[in-house]
Amino acid sequence: MTTHIKDKTLLQANNVSLQYDGNIILRDINFCIKDIIRPGMQQGQVISLIGRSGIGKTQLFKILSGLQQPTGGSVTIHNGQRVQAGDMGVIFQNYYLFEWRTVYQSLLLAAQKNSALKRNETTMIEQYARSFHLEAELKKYPQQLSGGQRQRASIIQQLLKGSDFLLLDEPFSGLDVCVLDNVTDLLLQVSVSDELKTLIIVSHDITTSVAISDTVLIMGNEAGKSGATIKKEIDLVERDLAWKKDIKKEKAFIDTVEEIKACL
């Protein structure tokens, strides 16, 4: 197993529940994300939240991002502060950007919200645009971008905002095989950009999500109980399945994917 230490708590979900008109959507959601430290390396965390379509993943996504308040329980970050809208970087499924702003203007709006970038906004935008191969697109409007370009612009926007957390809703949805590899590389690149950088990927694409994660949270329903909850948490680091290239070919990985499927 790769040497690592699990240090301070970065995010904690405590008994989170959600009801609509008396219908229980989510119940007893409990999990904790800790800072994983690998000696001699700077690396963030990648957590996958996996569940069937319609199970309530998007609702949990919105609660984690602070866009929706839970009916019960709480989500706290860092030193126990309740999560609020704006605390987390959020990348929506369709990579939404302001249609009336050019890519540069959108990125500038986000950079201006980050006090750490004061007076260096333009430099940072150019730096990110270079790293994400978007220099030629800075003056374009979102309607002029391809899906991949929108996704990268959306990620840069949230990175410039400076949040440690990045929530991604179905980032692999509708991507072809070639683009899928590029997107996973991109996410890994983001995750290693800072020790505290934490990516939470909400997806129903088990294989792709698990391949780049260090922790998997499985959402599902339990017999006789209404509302979805976290049925199982799998520590991929302990199983020696994290931070490896070509992990998809390993038997242990295939077995883990089967285990997750059985759990859904």
Added chain:
Amino acid sequence: MEAIIDKPLEKTAPVAFSFSGFRQIFTPFGKLSRQNVAIMIVLQVLITLLVWHTTSNGLIPKPGNVASAFGKLLTTKLLLDNMLVSLVLTLKAMLYSILITLFFAYASVIPFFKSIAQFIVKCRYLTLTGLIFIFTLLTKDGSALKLSLLVFGIVPFFTTSFLAVILNIDKQEYELCKTLGYNNWQTLYEVIIVGKADQVFEILRQNFAISWLMITMVEGLSMSEGGIGSLLIKYNKYNDLTNVIALQLVIFLIGLCFDFLLGSMRHWLFPHSKLKQATS
């Protein structure tokens, strides 16, 4: 990391004329080349003129007579003077109306103003004719009366259109603002004021016809100042149908010019609106 190189789709449309393509004019969702569209429009106009020419009797003037009257009207100072009066009044009314509309539409996201904005929307059911006397008492002269009646008539339509724009805003626009850490005032500024600025021109364009329609009515209330409306009433009074239709043609063409002008201004000031139109 490798770059994801994928280009946006480009729309292509047939350009050249073809007889097989022309058959599509009667096909649902048929696509025509530019040449075919031009030919179709010319044919439609010719058929209309032919029907008009053959069906018009002694009372209804023939297209040739209207064209001749139209040509004469264009060379007279009378038309220019009256047209200027009407245009100035319309533009003034549009300016005041849009300012009032924008204030109440932007403020409609604040609960106190929401009900007021909704009341203004309902005011479109009120008829101006029933309010003329009240407005006469409230205004000092004919000019102010016409302006206030026009503004009162236009504002409910402008507000209805702009509130519809605000109500149809994608929830993700607000959510993106929240994720970027915007407060409610910043969200109002970004999503509604900046984000929907192009729609102001679209609403002006769509509702210009309403103000143009009303002007002929309100100008009849105070004819001493002139205007296209009063000119139209005079021609109608003497059953000068040839000039009435010629004047209608002038009104129609001015409307088309404004339509084009406001549409072009929108695309020029807000380039994204053109892209949105192209991709929708």
